[in-house]
Amino acid sequence: xxTKSLKVxxxxxxxxxxxxxxxxxxxxNEFILELQHIIAELNKxxxxxxxIFRSMNQHFFSAHLDLNVINHEKKGIAGTKxxxxxxxxxxxxxxxxxxxxxxxxxxGGNEFVMACDIAYGTENAVFAQPEINTNIPPGxxxxxxxxxxxxxxxxLEFLLTGTDMDAPTAERFGYITRYIPSNAIxxxxxxxxxxxxxxxxxxxxxxxxxxxxxIKDEKAAIKLERxxxxxxxxxxxTQYLIEKLxxxxxxxxxxxxxxxxxxxxxxxxxxxxxxxx
Amino acid sequence: xxTKSLKVxxxxxxxxxxxxxxxxxxxxNEFILELQHIIAELNKxxxxxxxIFRSMNQHFFSAHLDLNVINHEKKGIAGTKxxxxxxxxxxxxxxxxxxxxxxxxxxGGNEFVMACDIAYGTENAVFAQPEINTNIPPGxxxxxxxxxxxxxxxxLEFLLTGTDMDAPTAERFGYITRYIPSNAIxxxxxxxxxxxxxxxxxxxxxxxxxxxxxIKDEKAAIKLERxxxxxxxxxxxTQYLIEKLxxxxxxxxxxxxxxxxxxxxxxxxxxxxxxxx
Amino acid sequence: xxTKSLKVxxxxxxxxxxxxxxxxxxxxNEFILELQHIIAELNKxxxxxxxIFRSMNQHFFSAHLDLNVINHEKKGIAGTKxxxxxxxxxxxxxxxxxxxxxxxxxxGGNEFVMACDIAYGTENAVFAQPEINTNIPPGxxxxxxxxxxxxxxxxLEFLLTGTDMDAPTAERFGYITRYIPSNAIxxxxxxxxxxxxxxxxxxxxxxxxxxxxxIKDEKAAIKLERxxxxxxxxxxxTQYLIEKLxxxxxxxxxxxxxxxxxxxxxxxxxxxxxxxx
Numbered sequence: 001x002x003t004k005s006l007k008v009x010x011x012x013x014x015x016x017x018x019x020x021x022x023x024x025x026x027x028x029n030e031f032i033l034e035l036q037h038i039i040a041e042l043n044k045x046x047x048x049x050x051x052i053f054r055s056m057n058q059h060f061f062s063a064h065l066d067l068n069v070i071n072h073e074k075k076g077i078a079g080t081k082x083x084x085x086x087x088x089x090x091x092x093x094x095x096x097x098x099x100x101x102x103x104x105x106x107x108g109g110n111e112f113v114m115a116c117d118i119a120y121g122t123e124n125a126v127f128a129q130p131e132i133n134t135n136i137p138p139g140x141x142x143x144x145x146x147x148x149x150x151x152x153x154x155x156l157e158f159l160l161t162g163t164d165m166d167a168p169t170a171e172r173f174g175y176i177t178r179y180i181p182s183n184a185i186x187x188x189x190x191x192x193x194x195x196x197x198x199x200x201x202x203x204x205x206x207x208x209x210x211x212x213x214x215i216k217d218e219k220a221a222i223k224l225e226r227x228x229x230x231x232x233x234x235x236x237x238t239q240y241l242i243e244k245l246x247x248x249x250x251x252x253x254x255x256x257x258x259x260x261x262x263x264x265x266x267x268x269x270x271x272x273x274x275x276x277x
Numbered sequence: 278x279x280t281k282s283l284k285v286x287x288x289x290x291x292x293x294x295x296x297x298x299x300x301x302x303x304x305x306n307e308f309i310l311e312l313q314h315i316i317a318e319l320n321k322x323x324x325x326x327x328x329i330f331r332s333m334n335q336h337f338f339s340a341h342l343d344l345n346v347i348n349h350e351k352k353g354i355a356g357t358k359x360x361x362x363x364x365x366x367x368x369x370x371x372x373x374x375x376x377x378x379x380x381x382x383x384x385g386g387n388e389f390v391m392a393c394d395i396a397y398g399t400e401n402a403v404f405a406q407p408e409i410n411t412n413i414p415p416g417x418x419x420x421x422x423x424x425x426x427x428x429x430x431x432x433l434e435f436l437l438t439g440t441d442m443d444a445p446t447a448e449r450f451g452y453i454t455r456y457i458p459s460n461a462i463x464x465x466x467x468x469x470x471x472x473x474x475x476x477x478x479x480x481x482x483x484x485x486x487x488x489x490x491x492i493k494d495e496k497a498a499i500k501l502e503r504x505x506x507x508x509x510x511x512x513x514x515t516q517y518l519i520e521k522l523x524x525x526x527x528x529x530x531x532x533x534x535x536x537x538x539x540x541x542x543x544x545x546x547x548x549x550x551x552x553x554x
Numbered sequence: 555x556x557t558k559s560l561k562v563x564x565x566x567x568x569x570x571x572x573x574x575x576x577x578x579x580x581x582x583n584e585f586i587l588e589l590q591h592i593i594a595e596l597n598k599x600x601x602x603x604x605x606i607f608r609s610m611n612q613h614f615f616s617a618h619l620d621l622n623v624i625n626h627e628k629k630g631i632a633g634t635k636x637x638x639x640x641x642x643x644x645x646x647x648x649x650x651x652x653x654x655x656x657x658x659x660x661x662g663g664n665e666f667v668m669a670c671d672i673a674y675g676t677e678n679a680v681f682a683q684p685e686i687n688t689n690i691p692p693g694x695x696x697x698x699x700x701x702x703x704x705x706x707x708x709x710l711e712f713l714l715t716g717t718d719m720d721a722p723t724a725e726r727f728g729y730i731t732r733y734i735p736s737n738a739i740x741x742x743x744x745x746x747x748x749x750x751x752x753x754x755x756x757x758x759x760x761x762x763x764x765x766x767x768x769i770k771d772e773k774a775a776i777k778l779e780r781x782x783x784x785x786x787x788x789x790x791x792t793q794y795l796i797e798k799l800x801x802x803x804x805x806x807x808x809x810x811x812x813x814x815x816x817x818x819x820x821x822x823x824x825x826x827x828x829x830x831x
Contacts, residue, residue, distance in 0.1 A: 026805055059810050067796045067804060070787045080787065084780060096437060104810065117433050132753065133816055134799065135792040137760055139783035144775045147768035149428060151703060153731045155765045156671050160650060160758065161749050164812070174451070174728070177430045195438050199409065204437065206414055211432045214424035216772070218493070221421045226361060229416035233347045233357065238412040242344045245411065250344060251303055256336050256381070258441070262410055373714060394710050426705060451728070454707045472715050476686065481714065483691055488709045491701035495770070498698045503638060506693035510624045510634065515689040519621045522688065527621060528580055533613050533658070535718070539687055 001041050003034040007056075008042075013049040013197035015042055015095070020056035024063035027108045029079040032086050035112075039086075043094050046201065050193050052098045053116065061101045061125070062109025070136065080139060083108055087140040090115035096196055096204060098189070101125040101167070102182050111140030113176075114149075117208075118192075121167030122182035127175065130162035148215075149175045198266060244269060278318050280311040284333075285319075290326040290474035292319055292372070297333040301340035304385045306356040309363050312389075316363075320371050323478065327470050329375045330393065338378045338402070339386025347413065357416060360385055364417040367392035373473055373481060375466070378402040378444070379459050388417030390453075391426075394485075395469075398444030399459035404452065407439035425492075426452045475543060521546060555595050557588040561610075562596075567603040567751035569596055569649070574610035578617035581662045583633040586640050589666075593640075597648050600755065604747050606652045607670065615655045615679070616663025624690065634693060637662055641694040644669035650750055650758060652743070655679040655721070656736050665694030667730075668703075671762075672746075675721030676736035681729065684716035702769075703729045752820060798823060 001008040005021035017038060021031045042051055055061045069079035090097065090112060099105075099116040106128040113119050113127070121127065129142040137143055138159070146155040150173055158165060171179035180188050196204075206228055214221035232238055248254075248264045255261060278285040282298035294315060298308045319328055332338045346356035367374065367389060376382075376393040383405040390396050390404070398404065406419040414420055415436070423432040427450055435442060448456035457465050483505055491498035509515055525531075525541045532538060555562040559575035571592060575585045596605055609615045623633035644651065644666060651670040653659075659667050660682040667673050667681070675681065683696040691697055692713070700709040704727055712719060712729075725733035734742050760782055768775035786792055802808075802818045809815060 023807055024805060024809060059807060063805060063809050067800060070796060071793055076787065077784070080784065096433070106809075106812075118430055128812075130812070130816075132757055132761065133819075134795050135754070135757065135789060136786040137764060137779055137782050139780065139787075141776050141779065143761065143764040143779050144768040144772055147765045147775070148772065149430075151728055152765055152769060153672055153703075154728070155768075156650070156761065157731055157746070159761045159765065160753065161746055163749070172449070172726070174428055174431070177434055192434070192438055195440070199437065200412070203409055203412065207409065207420065207433065207436045210414060210420040211424045211429055211436065214421040214432075215429060218421055218425065221424070222418050225414055225418065225420050226416065228414050230354070230357065232413040233353065233416075235412060239348055241411050242347065246344060251301060251340060253300055253336060255301060255340055255383075258383070258405075258407065262407075265410075373710070395707055426707075449726070451705055451708070454711055469711070469715055472717070476714065477689070480686055480689065484686065484697065484710065484713050487691060487697040488701045488706055488713065491698040491709075492706060495698055495702065498701070499695050502691055502695065502697050503693065505691050507631065507634065509690040510630065510693075512689060516625055518688050519624060523621060528578060528617065530577055530613060532578060532617055532660075535660075535682075535684070539684075542687075 001038065003037060005031055006034050006038050008038060010045070010048065013047055014193060015045075015048050015051045017051060017053050018056050019053065019062065024060045025055055025057050025109065026063050026066050027069075027083060027086075027112070028066040029069055029082060032079070032082045036082070036086055036089055039089050039093060048095050049199055049201070049204065050098065050196050051093065051095045052100060052189065052193070053112075054100045055103055057103060059103050060109070061099070061103045061105040062112060063104065064107030064109050064130075065139070067134075070134075070139075083140060087111055087115045094201065094204075098193075100185060100189075101127070101176070102185070104164075106130055106164075107138065107142070108140050111138060111142045111145070114142070114145040115140070119176040120178055120180045120185065120188070121170055121176045122180060122185060123167065124182060125167040125170075126164035127167075127170050128162060128164045129159055132160060132162045146175075149173075198270070241265070241269065278315065280314060282308055283311050283315050285315060287322070287325065290324055291470060292322075292325050292328045294319075294328060294330050295333050296330065296339065301337045301381075302332055302334050302386065303340050303343050304346075304360060304363075304389070305343040306346055306359060309356070309359045313359070313363055313366055316366050316370060325372050326476055326478070326481065327375065327473050328370065328372045329377060329466065329470070330389075331377045332380055334380060336380050337386070338376070338380045338382040339389060340381065341384030341386050341407075342416070344411070347411075347416075360417060364388055364392045371478065371481075375470075377462060377466075378404070378453070379462070381441075383407055383441075384415065384419070385417050388415060388419045388422070391419070391422040392417070396453040397455055397457045397462065397465070398447055398453045399457060399462060400444065401459060402444040402447075403441035404444075404447050405439060405441045406436055409437060409439045423452075426450075475547070518542070518546065555592065557591060559585055560588050560592050562592060564599070564602065567601055568747060569599075569602050569605045571596075571605060571607050572610050573607065573616065578614045579609055579611050579663065580617050580620050581623075581637060581640075581666070582620040583623055583636060586633070586636045590636070590640055590643055593643050593647060602649050603753055603755070603758065604652065604750050605647065605649045606654060606743065606747070607666075608654045609657055611657060613657050614663070615653070615657045615659040616666060617658065618661030618663050618684075619693070621688070624688070624693075637694060641665055641669045648755065648758075652747075654739055654743075655681070655730070656739070658718075660684055660718075661692065661696070662694050665692060665696045665699070668696070668699040669694070673730040674732055674734045674739065674742070675724055675730045676734060676739065677721065678736060679721040679724075680718035681721075681724050682716060682718045683713055686714060686716045700729075703727075752824070795819070795823065
């Protein structure tokens, strides 16, 4: 599934995508098309539940959209459209997407990070939307992401100055999911990603749909949550899992160690699934 | 006002509700009905301005909704409906509601916490919505609360992993009102609750209405705030309080010590009220 | 441009407004009219990109709206309307507005802070909406600002208790832009404000419009951002700036030191502008 600048490694339900494109991981039209191709391929593979984007560049996650794309020529407009579509495609990926930002993410590079479901930043990360210096606004939903994550006053400071925000600040301000020191990234990913690989795709879809709706329309989301809860409660799979949970000590003080309890259930259930297949 | 699992102690304008239901404060149908009964009783008592929910269980605030309720039988559906109504009833309580979380709050137990106006968590608290492990979404507005309080990216991480969040993290992420060490809870409550007991019910209603509207519709809330301000400014009570504030040094540098100034006014005003009664 | 209680000092694109009105910077009707006058004057001066409001009072940024204004007499209603208009006028200022809060900001004084684009608070700052003690709600959008910045649960605690919030807490809770120790204010302002003075007014307008729209309607903001991006990308000024950025090492690892790169471009471009004038 590799392309010139993207190395994709799929292991079980997890796809690792390594970006390595020139001096600064610049979002050239060619690189954008490669990313779109890989996203389309990953969407087709139903085994994949998690996609992790990393940069192989020492300094940059991604510098920004190629400035040569941003102009008034026809090719520029085409490139801009491809970039805008890339952001939308990333937001709409089927899997749960992670951006591991261990370097500089600015402009379109930062907008790609914000289009992922989860963003972890290290001590080497900075995040910025410096477009204002070039007489343009962000073009990949950067103003919208800043407004929703930072609130009005911090979004204005961030977008009008265009300056870098480090990861500890970005975590404090709710701009990224979490600040994680680079030497703790792999361990954190292992802990967070492992339970996600056991999820059914439709359960991932369900949570994404509910969260997105809740932000837009609280009342509608409450209604949809109730409907989904009632439907799912009636399924055989739910009853089977509840039965197993109860067998392993759910609803007793064994839940103080809920991780062990769930691990036991998962062990039995996944064995059961492999036996019945 | 006590029930089998709930001890209610009313002192002046404050109702303390102690939950003690089995090994893990499981939200069984019976316990849900008890909670609904107590909420209805507390709503009737117009003296009560503040309700504080605490758990008497050493480890659990409340484990979650009884898994036996979540099934496809008629009784299960009835129990689920009761639970959903409990969450809605808690949100709509007349008083200002506090959840003091000094243990584990998961699933429906955590949704009960989120349905209270104020949530304080201690070093013993964890918050989680682990429903995804059972093939269901949260059923008591847990996805909605996570989305609104945590934002999209953190809500996805929280709901898709289903793992525990401790109170310091929950405070940092804006998921609970505040992290307060367990040995400081009583002192904090005394400081926060005492001024609330002097509030008129209609002033509590006014602030709740304005805040709820502001989140839904900023423009409408600005308009309503102006209307309420102008109406209230014209009331005799307002003029009387302003007169007293000015007598006690309002609008001078005495406001540097505003607590003392307000305490003096309250002392005079409440004496006045008791004299005229 | 000075008035009795306001000293205005304009230097290049920055207007510094110093408030000094009586013992506590009380928002009397006279002081409100002075502020409105200065705001109108500043809006007329198209050179001004940044307005910084400071208090000269040792203890108070501004105590609150004059309690004598809040009553049922005709003059009271007129004063209240002037105050509400002041808040709206402040929100709608053309320039980027800063409130430097190095003292007490309560009630209407705090609402004036919240009406500014950026609010920095020092170790001497406190923020409060204590109106509930006077039988009234905040009247200058204080409930709305609290709800949007703090979220429901913290807004309720803040507005129902009416107590002071210090600046470190206000930063942690997202109520102000940033907590900055008083001895670091001037340096911070220099760093933040300098790049803002180079902005075109229409770029300031663009970012404010996009951020405000994003908070109200995410989908509409995405659409508007795309439209503005495409239009601006086609402008000669954008192409000129991109050309200069590329000449100075954009899209190479020189972007690791982006500040220096931008400073070089600004130096050349501003020289160019002065030469062509």
